[in-house]
Amino acid sequence: MFSNILNLEYESSTIDWCETNYYFNNVICEFNNSWSSLLYSLFAIYTIVYYSKFINNFFIYLIICSSIMVGITSFIFHSTLSIGGQIMDESSIIMFIITSDLTLNNNYYNSIIFSILLLLSLYIPHYCRFILLGCGFFIIYNTHQNIKNKYKSVVPYFINNLYLLIIGVFFWILEMLICDSLVFATHFIFHIMTSIALHNLIILTIIINNNQVALDNDILFFTLKEKKPNSPFNKIL
Secondary structure, three states, X not given: OHHHHOOOOOOOOOOOOOOOOOOOOOOOOOHHHHHHHHHHXXXXXXXXXXXXXXXXXXXXXHHHHHHXXXXXXXXXXXXXXXXXXXXXXXXXXXXXXXXXXHHHHOOHHHHHHHHHHHHHHOOOHHHHHHHHHHHHHHHHHHHHHHHHHHOHHHHHHHHHHHXXXXXXXXXXXXXXXXXXXXXOOOHHHHHHHHHHHHHHHHHHHHHHOOOOEEEOOOOOOEEEOOOOOOOHHHHOO
C-alpha cells in the first residue's frame, strides 16, 4: 500500500469513473470530476475565513484541514486516475470521517474501531470506497441519534443536510449501476452535493461547540446571542 502512495502514473488505479477520459484535454483524465473535487477545499477555506473566530475545539480545525485535503487529493485522483491519488483521496476521507465522529459524538472507542477498519480498507483499494460509504452512513446514524438526544434544536438543520448527502450518494450509485445508459456522467454531482453537505456539517459542529450561537424562534436561523450585525451564522443556510 505504502509504495503505491507514490505511484502517480496515469490510469494506474483500477477505478475509472463514467466520465469520458481526456475529453477536454490530454492532461486531466476526468475534467468535471476534477474541478468539482476542489469545492471541498474551497468551502473549507471559506469556513476558515468567516467562522474561525467561533471555533473553540481543536478537532474542528482537523475537520477543516481534512476537508481541504479531500479536495486536493480527490483532484489528484480524478485528474490522473492513479493508484497513489486514489489512496491519498481515500486517506483524506478517512481523516474527515474520524475527526468528525470524534468531535460530534465524543465516542473514542467507536472512533478507534472505525480508524482501524478504515485504515485496513486501504489495503484493498478497489473496495475501499464501499467500506468508506458504509462506515460513513453508520457514523451519520450515530450522529443523528446523538444530536437528537443532546441538541434537539439543530435536528432539522442536520436532517436538511442529510437530504443533500443522500441525493449526492444517489448520483454516485446511479453512475456505478447504469453508467452505459447515462446521457452524461453524474459523479461530479456527487461532489457538488456532498461538498455543500459536509460544509454545513462543519458549521453545525461549530454551532454545537460554541455556546455563543443560538437558534432564533425555533426555526432554522442561527445568530449570535449578542445579536451582533452581519453574523456569518445569518447566512449558513
